Amino acid sequence: MTATVVTHRWSRWREWRGGRPFAAGLLLALGGLEMICVSWSGLGFLRFTGTAGAASWTLGALFAVAGLTTWHNPPLRYFAGVLSAVLSLVSLMAANLGGLLLGFLLTAVGSALALAWVPQQPAADEEEA
Secondary structure, X not given: OOHHHHHHHHHHHHHHHHOOOHHHHXXXXXXXXXXXXXXXXXXXXXXXXXXXHHHHHHHHXXXXXXXXXXXXXXXXXXXXXXXXXXXXXXXXXXXXXXHHXXXXXXXXXXXXXXXXXXXXXOHHHHHHO
């Protein structure tokens, strides 16, 4: 691959990433996957089964979907952010302390970033103002 092709792909990636709440979606998806992994593997001495295990899988899947939604449909970031904020609090009680607190922290910060993200205005509008 030539340097121009790599540069073009890198600029397209940066443009795509900059036009959406990328960090929010990443944290939501990682928090959901962390909850699933904690429930799936356990800690060796403690198996998370029963209602807490089912809640971990369900909430983890919902967080992963909310993260992907913020990436692929940024106008739905408010819905995904509010849903994730409420579900992250629910995960503390229902899903093994929100994936041993790490999943809770990732999803809480991700939902806050999704709610706080504002699309950038084009540079031409700033010069006219």
